[in-house]
Amino acid sequence: MPTACGLVQQGYGRGSCITRVNGKKALACEATLREEGESISRLIESIHLSRPENYLSIYQSGCNLSCRKCHSWYFSKVARGAWYSPPEIALLCVDYAKRVTLREPRDRATAWHAHDACRCCGVCVLSGKRPPRCPGILASSDIVLSPQGFGPARNIVGFTGGDLCCKPAFYAECARLIKEKKELWILIETNGYGLTPEHLNLLREAGVDSFWLDIKAFDDEVHTWLTGCSNREILALPEEMLKRGFILEVLSLYIPQVVETPQLVEVGKLLSRLDPHTPFTILAFFPENQMRDYRHPTAQEMVEAFLEVKATGLERVRLGNTGVFVQGDEDSQLLEDKVGSGNY
8 A cells, every 4th residue: 555645754653544446445545536737637426506505515435534433434435436537616606606596704704603694494485484593684585495405505515524634735726726727615514634834825825715623532532533533733723714714613512422512612712712702512423333322412412512501711612413412392391491492
């Protein structure tokens, strides 16, 4: 197996990047990324308007971590999809820009802010009436149907699914071409692995606007068990991203017996020290991939995590994947009473 690795050359550790190709093992950057001279292309599983983020999502095959909990393992750790070059991605974005129904300012180029404008229920379209929890901001004509349901189309393009930010040239070229053609904000959903200062500088210069950083665990030993890699450099990323002017949001999963409230509080403290206005989403884990024997968190556990993270001084905290842990009216009332309707 080849030993050359851009991260190793910069003094960092190689990722946990083995990907299956026709049942055989290969490095993700070789199986799902093609670099030939000045041309580059990426293996993409799908591209569509996603919910509840309400932006154009580019789902990538191949990843530099091997997360035991990954819900996208069937394409992030298995090479599958179609090859796309940055010019082809840019043309798709030009087409998407024609369908945008909600234009956001740059500081709202996040998944977090999608909830402020629409709950993605589709009731206003299907019945002509607004449900009680509707933000009441958009007209029903702004709501469109996509493969994942109803909602607006925001002026944001997000790279998601597998993650090869350790090889940033593809993202940089896509960003450069998209910004040349249309005024769309560019977001990268990332596990953070391989986003060295050199890579961050390249992406900033190319026009990337925001990052949705998935901090999978605060404890290094737990992170290594979950993903196959250390989080030492990842925990330094919020500061590095903010000082370069990127818009930042962070998410972490509540995984019973693995990543619980104490670790989430440490993430909250880290973000609060840097910028207490940083959005932080606590997502409920659901059993998948190699962790199907683990349970999902309860509503009580999620509420306790929310309250303790808020106590760190972090101003924007939200619970996600509520359908996983809300089991009935009692749980719904608990959320309403303790968390508030705008925070889940």
